[in-house]
Amino acid sequence: MHIKLAAADKTDVGKQREQNEDRPYKRIESAEDGDRGLFIVADGMGGHKAGEVASRLAVETINKNLDTFFKPIHDQPTVRIDRAMLRPQPSGAQPSPADTHRLSEATLAGAIENQLKNAVQQANQAIVRYGGQHSDARGLGSTVTALLIQNDLAYIGNVGDSRTYILRGGTLTPITKDHSRVARLVEIKQITPEEAYTHPQRNLIYRSLGADRSNVIVDVFHETVQPGDLFLLCSDGLWEMVRHEELERTMKMSASPQAICDRLIEQANAGGGEDNITAIVVQVGAH
16 A cells, blocks of 8 residues: 655734744655655744744754655665574574564664654754853753654654644544643643643743753654545644534545645634644545
């Protein structure tokens, strides 16, 4: 089975901000073994226009560092295999086809995960470097959530409180975990998930790109994709304004990715539009 991808994005300044510091990005390229896709939402933070710079640097750097991912297989770098990954074999024995298949899949998945992490870490360094060179942009930063799809595997990298969800079988499930104060409070049951929407510290995040941090820890999640899956990548300006049940209902509209994006932005503005709003919807099909 070869994966077929379709995607749309939309971003909006919202009702209470003067400028849009969010930046969406989508890239789909067809290959012999199916479509490959890269989708990113970055939500910038900082002084005058610094947030816009941070989110742009995040998107541009991640895309550049993942460019080899879109090259034909024969043009991609060879993955070196650590002998420790190989099972000891009896003297003279050869690995079985099943072992070879498992090894190649595990090695490729590990290499792609490392490539995604490195791309996000390079984005962090680019933002920190910019802040060091521009005194009026010191402390600029950005969240990022990035979805990379190849064949039937999806890799999701995340830093901050922008989110990636998956809709499957009529149920919308968040894949990422927020790096925020309220997420921790929910986790330790000091507040309810519903209270997180109105908590006075809901905008405090403890992990982001930039913000003068020389190193960043990148969460990476994996999903095996299926035809019919819908992914949603969004900034907190969307999910804070539109409750989960409404997000799920909208994602279940039998409509195009663009129509879903348009509707989500409308709902976030109707809910108050307190922040910039960004959504990317990715539809998974099969050739």
